[in-house]
Amino acid sequence: MKLISWNVNGLRAVVKKDFVKTFEELDADIFSIQETKLQEGQIDLDLSGYHQYFFYAKRKGYSGTAVFTKEEPLNVHQGLGIDEFDDEGRTLTLEFKDFYLINSYTPNSQQKLKRLDYRMRYDDALREYMQKLSVDKPVILCGDLNVAHEEIDIKNDKTNHKNPGFSDEERAKFTELLNSGFIDTFRTLHPDDVKYSWWSYRFNARKNNAGWRIDYFVLSDNGKKMLKAADIHTDIYGSDHCPIELDLDI
Template sequence: MNIYSWNVNGIRAIQKKGFVEWVLKEDPDILCVQETKAQIEQLEEKLTQIDGYKSYFFSAEKKGYSGVAVYTKIEPLNIRNMDIKEFDFEGRYMELEYKDFNLINCYFPNSQSEGKRLDYKLRFNTAIMKRCNELVDLGKNIILCGDLNVAHREIDLTNPKKNEKNPGYLPEERDWMTKFLECGYIDTFRYLQPEETKYSWWSYRFKSREKNIGWRIDYHIVNESFVNNIEDAVILNDVMGSDHCPVVLRVSVE
C-alpha cells in the first residue's frame, strides 16, 4: 500500500498546475493533503470527485487558511477530528480508521517569528502525542503523516546553525520531536535512510529550491510495533506545484 502526503499550499492553486492529473498518474492508495486553504463549497467537482477515490475535507473556519483533506481508494471504517476546539477551528487534524492501522493526517502549526505561536504549537504537539499513545494502548497501529513544521536534526536542513532561532528549528520544537520518537515512534524516512540528506520544503525566496536550500519537515511516523510493515519511505523532490514536495510511505498490510 502506498500512502502519500503533500502540503499543497492551496489546493485550488495546485489544481491549476495539474494536481488531478498527477493523482491519476501516480495512483496512490491514500493521499493525505495539508494546507488546502479552501472550504469544500469553493472547490470544483473535478477536485472533490477524483475517479476511483473517496475524498474527505476538513477546513479551517477561517477561509483561505490551513485545512486538511484525504483521497482514499479504501473507504475508512471511521473518521474523526481532534475534538479540541482550538485545533479543529484551524482544520489541522483528520484521523481515519482502517482495519490494519489508524491514519492521522495533520498540519502542525508554525511556531512563527520569535516563537509567537510556540505555546499553541506545543499544546497541539502534546495533544497529538496523547492521541497516538491512546491508540497504541488500545492495540492499534498508527501512521502519522503530514507537515510537522519541524526539522528534527542538523541533517534535516541546509543551514542548521543559522536557523537555531527560527521557527521550525527552535530547541523546544526539536526537543518535543526527540521526546515523541523516544516514546516508541519511528521517523520512517530517517529509519531507512539514516545518513541521506533530502528535503521536502524550500522557501520561495532566493531561488532556494533551485539551489536545494531546504528543510525536511514532512513525515510519515509509525509506532515501533508496525516497523516491520515498512517497505519504503521516499521523498519525491522532483514533483513541483507547491513549496513542499510529496512524501511517500510504502507499507505491507493484509
C-alpha cells in the same frame, strides 16, 4: 500499499498546476494533503475511485486537511477534541482494518516564535492522542509537522537555529514523540540521506536546494513490521513542498 502526503499550499492553486495529473501518476492508495486553504463547496475534484474526506478551518482560506483513499475507512474523525486546534482544521484521522492514519498540519510557531506555546500544546495533544490510538492498532502520522528534527534535515542549520521550525523546543518535542513509541520512517530507512521536502520561495532556495525536511511519515513501534519503503519526491513541483511517500507491506 502506497501512501502519499503533500502540503499543497492551497488546493485550488495546485489544481491549476497539474495536481490531478500528478495525483494519477503517483497512484497512491491513500493520498493526504495539508493546507487546503478552502471551505466546503469551493472545489469539485474528480478523483475517480477515491473516497474524499475534508476538514476545513473556520477561518476562510486558511489551513485545512484532506484525505483521498481508495479503500473506504471504517471511521473518520475530525480533530483532537480541542477547540483551539480543531477550529483550524489541522487533524484528520481515518481508521482502517490494520491501522489508524492521522493527517496533521502542525501549527507553525511563526516569526520570533510568537505562537510557540500554541504549537507546544498541539504537539503534546497530538502525541497523547497517538499513544491512545496505538494501544488498539498501529498508528501512522503523516503531514507537514513544521520541524526539521536534526541538522541533517536542514541546509543551513547554524543560521536557522532558534528560528521557527528549528527551535530547540520544537525539535525536543519531536524527539519526545519518537521516544514515546514511534519512528521517523524516512530516517529509519535512510539514516544518512540528505533530502528536503520544503524550500522557501525566496532566494532561489529550491534551485539551490536550500531546503528543510519538515514533512514526515511517523509510524508506531507496533507497526514497524509493515514498513517497506519511504521516499521524498523532490522532482515534483506545484507547491513550496514536495510529496513524500510511504510504502507498507500489508
